[in-house]
Amino acid sequence: MRFANPLFLLLLIPVAAAVWYFIEREKRKKAAIMFSDFRLFKGLGNFSSNKRQILLGLRTLGLIFLVLALARPQSGLKTEEISTKGIDIILCMDTSGSMKAEDFKPNNRLGVAKSVASDFVKGRSNDRIGIVVFSAVSLLQCPLTSDYGAVIDFMKSIDIGMTQTDGTAIGNALATSVDRLKDSKAKSKIIILLTDGRNNMGEVDPVTAAKLATAFNIKIYTIGVGKEGEAPFPVDDPMFGKRYVYIKEDLDEVTLKAIAETTEGMYFRATSAEALKEIYKQINKMEKTEIKGIEYTEYTDHYISLLIIALLLFVAEVILDNTVLRKLP
Template sequence: MFEFAWPWAFALLPLPWLIALIAGKQKHHSTLMLRIHALAHMGMTNTKVTPSRKWPHWLLAIVWALVVASAANPVFRGEPITLSEPGRDIMLAVDLSGSMREQDMAYQGRFVDRLSVVKAVLSEFISQRRGDQLGLILFADTAFLQTPLTRDVDTVAQMLEESQIGLVGRATAIGDALGLSVKRFNEKSQSNKVVILLTDGQNTAGNLKPEEALILAKDAGVKVYTVGVGADGRNQGGLFSMLGSSGAMLDESLLKTIAEQTGGQYFRATDTQSLANIYKELDALEPQAEQEQTFRPVDALFYLPLSGALLMLFLAALWRQLKQQAVVGDA
């Protein structure tokens, strides 16, 4: 829809005529005397002078109207566009400890390591988070922020895919991961503060105990959903199974306590399907917010009448110059 953002600017349209009306009578006498003096000078020198031509009034009127139209800021407003505001802020905390290398989870007809299954299923969960803000924390000996909270879920998925076991050690610092998540949420003034923490073990490293991190999470109002990954030790062929690092070593009691005391929920992921079902349940537990923001794109068009005014002045000046040259040539 075409409209003028500042229509009151059209009140300036009669300004030149008002000025001319007020100043016209005062200048009439002085202008007449100048013309008489010029004619007398012409008679004394006997020189033929071509009288100057004023700009046509209709041209000046059109130029002024175009300038005023430009000042009124013409715009074109497009059709309303509705965008969903970020429904949730979700921090993903993924375990990269050595036990995540154990190949005890079935995926596409074969047993693969736990991290590969987490990547495959979690990537699908990330791709569906349009409208949410996601962050990624990776932890093992300690925890570090791989991706801050962002709407760019494609980048979060890429950072997860590029993560490797051993990147931050081989132990499991659950307390550090939860504590870092709380810290990142505290930097936001408004947030629903949801953490999804995935691990296959128990806290064996880090500077912050899980119990201490839990207190921080409760004080900050962070809701934590914990996911225990592993096949309950049924597949004992892996190296970490022989070392006692299978799913049977998962500290489910700790994960349940963290989830329950923060208002979240604990889930057990023993295979690909159960992990995928968990993310579907999370969608139901943490539904997308229905808040929407509507705006209309605006294209500024002030340059069109302004360009027209400048073009008319240029063409008129060029025509006048050519005509004067023709008159001088005839003389």
């Protein structure tokens, strides 16, 4: 609530002064009327005084409502116009056989990567997110969409061996990701590449793919997963059932760093599930969606109702003053 013409409220001062003056004058005023017998007026009380108080009250209230109407009270309804500039993000995830390694207990590398990436998706807003999976070949798992529920559902269905090949084609995976982003009109376009190996399959060199990304203003964050040294790897033995062997680390950090540097991105190394969570949190902070808001306020005037009340009070005063509260001649 606000007043469009608040200076008119100063008129309440002379109204209050006039009322005070009238009351004080009535206190000092003493009327004398000669009657031969006062028994005629016994029980009437101080009717004349009460009449003047009623009329004064009506006039005072009328003036107050009139002043409030002149000040134009208004109530406002705020609306906010928001323009957003979202980011287009491709999550490029390695599904090769080595992602079964269980150095990120209680789950394997891919299981932890899927869980953390899903939390990353839930923390975004106003962006479009897609998924590319790869091993020896790359596939578009989920096209760019702002339906995060669909993205998470596609994420859940990712599994090792889903491309029906084995190997690590990082260059091809980046090329597929770039192809999905190259025509985007988004303010920012990024690829988050997650792998535990080195490029050993495919026709496209990873650094060449990174240069292609740069041509389309696409930034690449690379994440290398896996503990240093050896990692436990489950094997299904037909005779002894499930057992573990240890596989050596085969992460090509040099290439992953080169990819990130070429596109002005950043390389991260995740040696635990907690470290991977922190990496995605850091990327989330660095890649913020731009939101601009303009606030409008629409005001509604309420002076008409106050003016009507004031008019009714003045009319009531005049009617009462000339009827039931009329002065004696």
